[in-house]
Amino acid sequence: MSGHSQFALLRQRRFLPFFIVQSLGAFNDNVYRQAIIALLFFLGTPIEERSLYTNLAPAIFILPYFLFSALAGQIAEKLEKSRLIVITTTMEIAIMSLAALGFLTESMPVLLVALFCTGMQSTLFGPVKYSVLPSILKPEELTGGNGLVEMGTSLSILTGMIAGGLIFALSGSHGPIVAATAVIVLAVAGNLTARMIPKVDAGAPDLKIHWNPLPESLAVLRMAKKQKAVRNAILGVSWFWFVGTMLTSQLPTYAEVNLGGGSLLYIFALALFSLGTGTGSLLCEKLSGRTVEIGLVPLGAFGMTAFMLDLYFARVGEAATAGLSIWQFVQAPGSARIIIDLIGIGLFTGFFVVPLFALIQSRTAKSEMSRVFAALNIQNSGFIVLAAGLGLLTQRVLDWTIPQLFLALAIANAVVSIYIFTIVPEFLMRFLSWVMVRALYRLRPHGIEANVPDEGAALIVCNHVSYMDALILSATLPRPVRFVMYYKIFNIPVMRWIFRTAKAIPIAGAREDPALMQAAFDEVDKALAEGELVCIFPEGALTRDGQMGAFKSGVEKILERRPVPVVPMALRGMWSSMWSRRDTRLGRMRVPRRFRAHVEVVASAPIAGDVATAPMLESQVRQLRGDQA
Incomplete structure (x- = not known):
């Protein structure tokens, strides 16, 4: 046990193809979404219209999670899981073919329709992504497996955003062709890899599917609340998405106004956060001793609060200079503190979320696992929308600065964490022990x-x-x-x-x-x-x-x-x-x-x-x- 490494899972067929598929999916989603934004700049779209599209795109992508998560959970429960993954990646090929047509014709309506379909495909894949892990991993491997998945997702999102944003910058007039080719090739690669995933039995093959989304959404949400620890673990995961959305959505403006840089410095700040999250996710297995150690959750919560507080004090006002490159920023006084804070927030975020996923998986019946994760997706999407709305409210209406928003987020994180640990003292008990x-x-x-x-x-x-x-x-x-x-x-x-x-x-x-x-x-x-x-x-x-x-x-x-x-x-x-x-x-x-x-x-x-x-x-x-x- 002491000599085991979670990276050994990457050499095993029961895990590696699944890991590659979910990483490629996250990478392709972000390549596509960033390429849409890059296309707007390539076409010279007016700033007002560009702002409309960039704000509309996340809403279009998240809408299917509200509409179809309950249905997706039922389908994932009823079908053999490797077959369902092949189906969803085949859907991705068709959707990305439509997206390719949108790039080639430079049609934003077609690209937004494809984006909605991408959100629908991600909604169907979501319940499978985490419900499949307890079937292919042993209980002592759950924390390490989830850590690898979170690490892969974080790095795929980061690299996908970078790659999607650079397509038009590097390809020039050939940008639409390169973008169309890239999203199709990635979708095909994911589908071919999915066919190598071993068979994973359905959780409830006799389940009768109910098609009405509203009552079924309420039904899966009630199912997820049956166990207090699971219910509050789901709340914790949704809070993770709230914090992550709030932080990352502010980084572009924070990099420009408070750090004195531009788009490259924004990518650098996002990379620091993502690398911290990936590292924290991987360290969970080592720190937990290969058990589902929910004692790491309070440690993660307290660490997130501490580093977010320090990020506020590290740079309260606007930057004294503008147009800094990444290297100039790194050399500037006080930058090391900001770098450490961004990495620290990501690191403790990993400590916070990985044990929560493992807890949900270890304490949920396999016949209900996919539907519980469908409920998690519904709640996550609600928290993401709430984070985006509050971000706009605090800046546009209350006129808060971004450091003030970070301060409020640190305080809110402490309050929410204490609330969770009070109503489910098992988290704090495990931390103390x-x-x-x-x-x-x-x-x-x-x-x-x-x-x-x-x-x-x-x-x-x-x-x-x-x-x-x-x-x-x-x-x-x-x-x-x-x-x-x-x-x-x-x-x-x-x-x-x-x-x-x-x-x-x-x-x-x-x-x-x-x-x-x-x-x-x-x-x-x-x-x-x-x-x-x-x-x-x-x-x-x-x-x-x-x-x-x-x-x-x-x-x-x-x-x-x-x-x-x-x-x-x-x-x-x-x-x-x-x-x-x-x-x-x-x-x-x-x-x-x-x-x-x-x-x-x-x-x-x-x-x-x-x-x-x-x-x-x-x-x-x-x-x-x-x-x-």
Whole structure:
């Protein structure tokens, strides 16, 4: 696990063709949209008419998301997904042929009709794009896979905008022919690549498609709200699009008025933001330890706010000079701070959005996945339109400067983030536990991917060394897990909030509180019945001497009611770390070498629940633990 790289996915057929197709699609969309704008300059269109078209184009492209997302979600649910991707890329060839005709005849109405059709094709592809990942990736690969997709999308958008904008500048009078050829060639390349994507089964092949867009849009939006965490993850993704739209739409004017440059400096600023987003997206797998680590979401939100605030203070007023080249801007005093801020905003934006996508995928039923992402697209498009409208309102009516808009956006980002983390405290809980675990330990997992089931119920049994054991295990397991823990540990101040938010199950001995013990067994059985992972520490107490105690019969009682597979796991190195009982409390505080302790988490193959016994499981965990207490 520690030696795995997410880039290994780019060498595998189950992922690479899909990655290329979605990257080519994003690249072609932006080549086309920027080429339309470049054509307006090439034709010498008056500035008033040019402004009309440039403002009309995004609205035309986004309109199909409102009209057809619900239908697209149903189709993506019903059809085999690789076949649907081939269909959508075939549509792209036909649409880009129409666009090519528009370029060759220099007809804006034809180009705008093709742009509407492009938006419709993107609407159909959208639910497939993210719903296909859980089918082709393992749970521990979701974060890395989403990071690659976000990185590919960010760079494709950036390079597509640059390429589309340069077509007419470099080709001169041959611009229309080059633009027409480029969009068709890219569409054909995407279609040929799509044919190499392996078969991906439909999520709900028996689904009956309903064609009325309004009630179906409301239906998919309701479906997306069934789970609070998923609902607010969708809100977070939509907020990401709001922030991204607000920032990037202001960059052209910001580059000219506040940075003292022109179109090239705008592309440079956009490149910094995009490269930051791509880098942050890729780092998510490393920081998360290959789990769906939603603790990165608060980190991303706080980082975005901090860098947007600093971007405001870095350049409050207009630039003292004008017409700066990229190199002249880089050499100017104060520019390094702006460069770092733009990269930082993008970096933490990646931390923010990638875990949200992975969360939606990991906690949504595959039979509903495409429709949930259709709901996400509807909400995203609404937030994009809202961002564009507020951008115009604040500048045209309220007469705000762009730095003032960045300041307002930073404050709004903090408010929205706090709101999300308040109503779904799991995000903040995971952030605190992520910080604690990575501050105190260096984890080395072994056998987790191979032996912890990707889905379905399972019971995990592990030795019990310290108060941090549950946090250590939750940081290494690729799926959410319910921990059964002694009620006195559950009630530790501060940790109690973390455990309760993580839905840990407190338990007491039969002599201490028989009612609490029975309630714990009932809750464990309910969680297993719902297909969840449950972890217990069968020793029943922390070790006092570093040695394992005997496993109690509670594990057998659980398996009698529901004989699910049992995964033996062992913690190595925890006895010499902070918060074990190796020393007195004072002694523990005197040994700073125990910070960042090397801890191994080892798992072996599952044992059938109908044959597992407490002595058998104890023997297995002892073998895994070895002599490394």
